[in-house]
Amino acid sequence: MKLDIQSLHERFGNMFEIELLKELFEYGNYMEVEEGFTLMRPGGYIRTVPILLSGSVKILRADSEGREALLYYLGGMDSCAMSLSCCLDRRQSEITAIANEKTKLIAVPVDKIEEWITKYSTWRQFVFMTYQKRFEDLLGVIDQIAFQKLDDRLLGLLNRKSKQCGCSVFNITHEELGNELATSREVVSRLLKQLERIGKVRLSRNKIELLDTAKL
C-alpha cells in the first residue's frame, strides 16, 4: 500500500503548509507495521523520526537487567521526542518502541528534520509541541513512580490504556503489565485480584475489563 498526498493533506492540512506536505511526501518513508512490531531497540542508531498517521506506539525505558518501564504512548499525530533528541544529537537510542496495534507512520530522515526547522515555522511549532508533550508525559511518569503505590499506578495504567484505545477491555497479560510497571507478574496478578474484589475490574484469561470508568 502506498501513501498519497491527498490523504496527507487531509490529515495535516491545517497544521502544515502545502510545501511542507510535499516535502513530507517526498522525503518521508511511509510504513505500515503490525501490532508487536519493534520500531526501535536500545543501542540502535536512529536516523529517522516517526510521525504517526494512525495506530499507536508504546515507548519503554529499559535498564541493564532487562526490566522495563512504560514512558508514554504515541498516538494521533504524535511524534517521539526521544527520537528527536537522539537524532539531533546523533546519539544511540535509549528506549524501546513497539507498535501497540496496526500502525501507519511516516519516517522522516534526520537531515530533513533539521532543515525543516529553519525552513518552516509550522514544523518548528510541531517539534516544540512534541518536546513539550513528552516532557509532560515524563513528569507524569515521575509523579507516578515517585509518589504513588503500585495499586494506584496499576489502575492509572489501565485508565491510560482505556483512554488510549477508547475502550475498556484490553487483551493483555499480567506479565506485560508487570513489564510496563517495572515489577513482577505475581505482584500484578495479586493487585488485579484485589481490584477485582473491590469491583474495579473484571478478569479473564488474556483480558481485563475496566469497570467504573466513570471515575476517570
Place this chain on the structure above:
Amino acid sequence: MKLDIQSLHERFGNMFEIELLKELFEYGNYMEVEEGFTLMRPGGYIRTVPILLSGSVKILRADSEGREALLYYLGGMDSCAMSLSCCLDRRQSEITAIANEKTKLIAVPVDKIEEWITKYSTWRQFVFMTYQKRFEDLLGVIDQIAFQKLDDRLLGLLNRKSKQCGCSVFNITHEELGNELATSREVVSRLLKQLERIGKVRLSRNKIELLDTAKL
C-alpha cells in the same frame, strides 16, 4: 549590583550573536539571589525563563501531600525546560525551583523567548539544547526511581552533588536529602550509617563527606 554588556559578552559571546546579546541585556532582568531563595513555586504563573550566569538552582517536583523529588540541577549556562514549557503554554508552574547557592541569573520574559526563536538561530539552538538536556535528566530520574534501590539512589545523589559543586563535602541535613529522594529522614539516616560503615562516607552534623570519589 548591575550587569554590564561586557560581561554578558564574555559569558555568551561564542554562543549568541551580538544583536541577541544586546536584546538579552535590554529585555532580560538581571537578578542575584541568595542560597535558599525560592525562584518558583507550584501553582505560580511563570512569565520569565531564567538563564543562569553563575551558581546553581535545584528543580524539584512536588506531589499534593508535600512530598518532593529532585528532578535536576541548573548550573553553568543552563536554562530550565520546565519554565520554557510552561511559559510557551502559558501554564502554571508544576515545580519548585530553589537557589542552591548564591546565584546570578537573567530572567527573560516570555514574549521575547518566542520572538527570539524565530529571529535568532543561535537562540533556537539554545532552546532545543535546553529541552534535550532536561529530557535526558528526566530519563535519568526515571531510571533511578524505577530501577534502583534507595541506597544506590542516595549514593547517586551524593555523587551528583559532588559533581555539581566540584567538592566532596556537603552541608546538608538528612531531612533535605530525604526530600530530594522522596523518602523520610529516618530512612536516609539509616542508609547513611550503612554507607559510613562500609566506608563510603563520613558523617557529622550538617555535613556529609563523600569518600571513595574514585568510583564515580
Place this chain on the structure above:
DNA sequence: TTGGCTTTGTGACAAATATCACTTTATAGC
C-alpha cells in the same frame, strides 16, 4: 552553664513489594 532548638540515632513495628516454588485454569491445535 543552662536551656532550648535542630539534627541525628535507633528500636520496634507495620506495610509494601519481591521472589520462589509450586498448582490450577484456560485455550489452541491436534
Place this chain on the structure above:
DNA sequence: GCTATAAAGTGATATTTGTCACAAAGCCAA
C-alpha cells in the same frame, strides 16, 4: 476429547521501605 503450553492464582517467606516514638548529641544564645 486430549494434551501441550501459556497464563493466572497462591502460599510462604525475604527484603525493602515507611512510620512512630523517643533518646542522644551538637550548637547557639542568653
